[in-house]
Amino acid sequence: MTNFATIATVGFVFIAMGISLWQKLNLEKDLLVATVRAAIQLTLVGYLLQFIFDADRWLYILLMITVSVLVASRNSASRGKGIPWIYLRVFVTIATVAGFTLTMMVTMNMIDPDPQTLIPISGMVVGNGMVVSSLLLNRMKEYAESMREEILVALSLGANRSQASRRMTTQAIKAGMIPMIDSTKTVGLVQLPGMMTGLIIAGTPPVEAVRYQLLIMFSFISSSALISILLGFLVYPTLFNKDHQFLGWGKRS
Structure with missing residues (x-):
């Protein structure tokens, strides 16, 4: 891809800005800021990756993956405002699952x-973990409010916090995994996945590209399940005190 072609891609953004002006959506500033930030961030990351690839040292690889987990955890934790120590809980979950997946x-x-292999794949695994964590936290906060009466009734009948919140936790875990399951069901039929597309464009034989894509998709399913379950069970106890009384998260927000 030539430099001219790269610069020309900004034309797609101008089309979106033109539509925004035409329909008076007032999105021009956001589109411009997003475009500039993306260009700067990706350019800097490109030079950083080139440095790490040339150095080929484990310390730099681990630092890059750690930064990725820190940023992903911060973004997901913003969905769980009011939950005690939510950033630490999300960080431990994503780091543990990503580390386990990469080690395997x-x-x-x-x-x-x-x-060249570890950093891109770790980025995809961590990014998927960020999305799953955000979905889970959104659903848990929603269900904690909508199922409040059900939880209180269960507690009044002698249930402990685990029993009283089981349905809420189960539903939230399932909600965090459904998008990944649905996308896996239709992969290749609706669109070619990003990694497979990139490999084919780079000249890799389609069958070999499929093998790599299957590795990523199957690892995503596994990591989505692990993250949903682990984070769900780390978060639900914070709804209660040590005496198993329901507190909720509303007053902590």
């Missing part, structure tokens, strides 16, 4: 342990 991939020779 390397030890079972699914991927090569080099920066």
Whole structure:
């Protein structure tokens, strides 16, 4: 892709801005800011990755992955305002699951342990974890409010906090996984996934690209399940005090 072609891609943004002006959506400023930020951020990341690839040192790889987890955790934690220590809970969840997933991939020779492979794949795993965590926290806050009476009744009948909140937690966990399951069901039929498309454009044989994409999709399913369950069980106890009395999160927001 030439420099001219890269610059020309901004034309797509101008089309969106033109539509915004035409329909008086007032999105021009947001589109411009998003475009400039994306260009700057991706350019800086490109140079940083080139440096890490050339250095080929584990310390830089681990630092890059850690920064990715920190940023993802901060973004997801914003969905759980009011939940005690939510940033730490999200960070531990994403870091644990991402570490487990990458370790399995390397030890079972699914991927090569080099920066060109580890960093992009870890970014996809962490990004998926961020989305799943955000969905889970949104649903848990929603269900904690809508199922409040049900939880209180269960507690009044002698249930402990785990029993009283089980349906809420289960529904939230399922909600966090459904988008991943649905996208997996239609993969290749609605659109070609991003990693597979990139590999094909780069010249990789389609069958080989499919193998890599299956690795990513299946690891996403596993990590989505692990993150939903782990984070769900880390978060629900904060609805109650040590005596199993329901407190909710509203007053802490």
